[in-house]
Amino acid sequence: MVDTRLDKMHAIAKRFNDNGTIDQLTMRKIDALAMSAKNEEMTAARIKSIRQREHISQGVLATVLNMSSESVKKWEQGKTQPQGAALRLLNVIDKKGIEAVI
The missing domain is CATH 1.10.260.40 (lambda repressor-like DNA-binding domains)
Known part of the structure; x- marks a missing residue:
């Protein structure tokens, strides 16, 4: 569920970036945060x-x-x-x- 919300927020940020509201540097930071927030599976x-x-x-x-x-x-x-x-x-x-x- 958390991953779903994170994915939705990331998609919103991407749309803001596409229309120029968020600059590329900020979008790269958001991308990095979104990727690091995903949980890795544990064996x-x-x-x-x-x-x-x-x-x-x-x-x-x-x-x-x-x-x-x-x-x-x-x-x-x-x-x-x-x-x-x-x-x-x-x-x-x-x-x-x-x-x-x-």
Whole structure:
């Protein structure tokens, strides 16, 4: 849902750029922001790798993400995938470290 809203806002900005309301430099910045805001999918191995790199347990990661330990366990086993806010936070942790979200 967030991606849909982001796509709509990006399309509006593109129309403004097409009619000259937004200059090229601003449009390039908006393009970059829109691309960076999209969540990258998380594989089971990647989630486990992030957790191990940060030296935290499944329980600690679950607490940071406001999820259950069982959810994190299922993600790492590849049974389910993180969605929404949990996926966004995992992307932040992956790029900036656990300190960025605690």
